[in-house]
Amino acid sequence: MTGTDADDAPPxxxxxxxxxxxxxxxxxxxxxxxxxxDGTLAPIVDDPDDATLPRETRQRLRQLANAPDVxxxxxxxxxLSDLRERVDLExxxxxxxxxxxxxxxxxxxxxxxxxxxxxxxxxxxxxxxxADVPGCRVEDKHLTATVHLRGVPDDRQAEVAxxxxxxxxxxxxxxxxxxxxxxxxxxxxxxxxxxxxxRLRDAHPDHVPLFVGDDVTDEDGFRAVSDRDGGVLVGSRxxxxxxxxxxxxxxxxxxxGWLVEAATDSFASTPVGSDDAPLTPx
Ligand SMILES: [Mg+2]
Numbered sequence: 001m002t003g004t005d006a007d008d009a010p011p012x013x014x015x016x017x018x019x020x021x022x023x024x025x026x027x028x029x030x031x032x033x034x035x036x037x038d039g040t041l042a043p044i045v046d047d048p049d050d051a052t053l054p055r056e057t058r059q060r061l062r063q064l065a066n067a068p069d070v071x072x073x074x075x076x077x078x079x080l081s082d083l084r085e086r087v088d089l090e091x092x093x094x095x096x097x098x099x100x101x102x103x104x105x106x107x108x109x110x111x112x113x114x115x116x117x118x119x120x121x122x123x124x125x126x127x128x129x130x131a132d133v134p135g136c137r138v139e140d141k142h143l144t145a146t147v148h149l150r151g152v153p154d155d156r157q158a159e160v161a162x163x164x165x166x167x168x169x170x171x172x173x174x175x176x177x178x179x180x181x182x183x184x185x186x187x188x189x190x191x192x193x194x195x196x197x198x199r200l201r202d203a204h205p206d207h208v209p210l211f212v213g214d215d216v217t218d219e220d221g222f223r224a225v226s227d228r229d230g231g232v233l234v235g236s237r238x239x240x241x242x243x244x245x246x247x248x249x250x251x252x253x254x255x256x257g258w259l260v261e262a263a264t265d266s267f268a269s270t271p272v273g274s275d276d277a278p279l280t281p282x
Contacts, residue, residue: 008237008238008239009233009236009240009245010233010240010243010244010245011244012244012246012247013244013245013251013255013278013279014244014278015278017243017244018278018279020229021208021262022262028207030068030069030071030206031069031070031071031208031263032204032210033064033070033072033210033212034073034074034075034196034197034210034212035072035075035211035213036075036193036213036215036218037053037078037083037086038051038078038214039235040212040234040249040252041053041057041252042054042057043249043250044180047150048139048150051086052086054253056253056257057249057252057256058089060259061256063260064256064260064263065090065091067260067263067264069207069263070259070263071200072091073092073094073196073197073200074092074093074095075099075197075211076095077146077215077217078096078097079097079101079141080097082141084096084103096141097141097142098144098191098193098217099192099193099194099195099196100144100187100189100191101143109189109191111189112189113143115143115173115174115187115188116142118173118187119142119185119186122145122168122174123140123185125171126138126145126163126164126185129163129167130147130160133152133156133160134151134152135150135151135152135153136148136151136152136160143187144184144186144187145185146182146184146185147160147183147184148182149161149181149183150181150182157181164176164183165183168185173188174187177216177217178216184217192217192220193211193217193218194221194223194224196221197211197224197225208228208230209230210225210231211224212255214233214234219240222242222243223241229244230243231243231244232244232245234247234249234251235248246279251279254279
């Protein structure tokens, strides 16, 4: 992270923002809390297979899922089955593959299904062409694919990313997007995390929406709640549509704890700690 990134990033969550959220939710009918998984709820680890929900975070998510008037959704780039297994909580809405796989409906939108052969073809080609690159993993998530660069030697990452872009460009109906040490292959379908958030907002029109996420694909989610200043960026980067940010997943846990207390108090008068350190560990 550079100093410039921090300068251009939105302000840290402060007491004023928490008070505003508390007041809005108290006036409204409830809270719609949408969260990304990796880098947001679960700390980033070298091997994505090792990513887990910290115990305290899980406990707070469960309390929120059980709270009246709180709707919780986890919206991830992971495949839906993988995401469900890792979160493993009931009364939560799950959306995988950046929202193309909806847990509630257990079906894939037709437009996405039509593009599956194209994604498959890119996966097959990349598995062949990148087979000799050490540490490179091509994850087939069926509707999308992720090429993981974290294990690839630093001096070869740019070359691998270029190979993914070139291969995807040679197949009709797919495009790539880049995140933290990953390149994603996605169908040319206008469905993303924002689409899921909009559907949830339609289903819960009186809930105050928040979207918490860390990566570029989360911008879609931030835009879907920007009319209510509900985007919370985890980490720091410029060019975001989030309204505020928190430093990392451990502060997301604190934010969830504050929301649990607020939900218990009907959001009316929840203390926010000191103005300098509104989210502090107990
Ligand atoms: Mg993430």
